[in-house]
Amino acid sequence: MEKSRKEQIIQSAAKLFKEKGFEAASMRDIARTLGIEAASLYSHIKSKDEILELICFRTADELIKAIDEVNDLYFNAEEKLSMAIKNHVKIITENLDSSSVFLREWRHLTKPKLKEFISLRDRYENGFKQILVNGENENVFDAPDKKFAVLTILSALNWLTEWYNPNGKMTPDEIAEHLTEFILTGLRVKSVV
Amino acid sequence: MEKSRKEQIIQSAAKLFKEKGFEAASMRDIARTLGIEAASLYSHIKSKDEILELICFRTADELIKAIDEVNDLYFNAEEKLSMAIKNHVKIITENLDSSSVFLREWRHLTKPKLKEFISLRDRYENGFKQILVNGENENVFDAPDKKFAVLTILSALNWLTEWYNPNGKMTPDEIAEHLTEFILTGLRVKSVV
DNA sequence: TAAATTGCCTAACAGTCGTTAGGATAAAAC
């Protein structure tokens, strides 16, 4: 069975929102990619805003589910961080369009939903923060300013949407490995033990 | 002497483009913040597109000038990287609105200017890449995939526009220091030498 | 003092926007 019309609409919209931005992509643009008229979209969705909400909140839910799982399943902080990064990279690379919209276009969410979204995002960041606290207790991480560290880590992960190419040489897992290595040990030459 | 009207327009536009996005911010919005009519803007600027171009290319020029200077003035790779990061943070934090537009809204540049912009951005990235090559030759950096490393570093720097608060506790220089430290040595506990 | 320039105005343009109303057609469910 192929995807429901609604799902097709959301997918097309995500691609266009990514390419042109939420405001610049019109309902008529979305309709055109599906070979129908703009008015016909409204048999499947309530509004343009609703499409954006669906895209943003789905991705948010997926990320939160992943970080909660990691914090539940693993004990070791290094392992936790490594898994969290792997999951993040996986979710982003497997849903490039939605992820870009999630990261770039959430600003266009309207009032009540916007607040809800931001609190979800904060919750995700706290999941990462928790890992850093764990790592400090285990004496393997050194990050005095946790919030700063989390934002720096996530920024490195999120920029993926700007340059990741599904046809490139690196697989998502390789990217995750590189990033983990980079985040853990930085640029400096590793001393031979 | 206060800023020219043109400069005021660009500044107001940058703020609005940052807050609402390029497409969502209208000429009437910009005019309103200056207490004039939208049509009056055209005594000072050619088009909405021109405003975006001015914002994007100014920031690009400033960044490129800074990286070229660093590569000219310093020899030591670690010092170079540290200075490059410091300059980047300085430029971004001192021009938060323009920088956000530069990073987020450049997609809306139109055809010929868009290409020009991308090549400037590439040139900036190459400036950083050069530093990593230096560091490898000096045997102080270990980054097999230079492009990957540069993108990861820049992503950490660029996310600043998303969370930096001029009224926050950290000064730009402190932020730059933290970032340099993070990029150089990562999260891991530093062994006592 | 006359001429030119600057900075703004009102009015309007052609086009696009998201969305609704109301109806047609075909397939699925009862």
Place this chain on the structure above:
DNA sequence: GTTTTATCCTAACGACTGTTAGGCAATTTA
């Protein structure tokens, strides 16, 4: 066989978009 449901259509709405034309008043220059 009738009703429901899904999917699409045309036509139109009011609002808003970037931009131009043409003119008025004040300031600066010659």
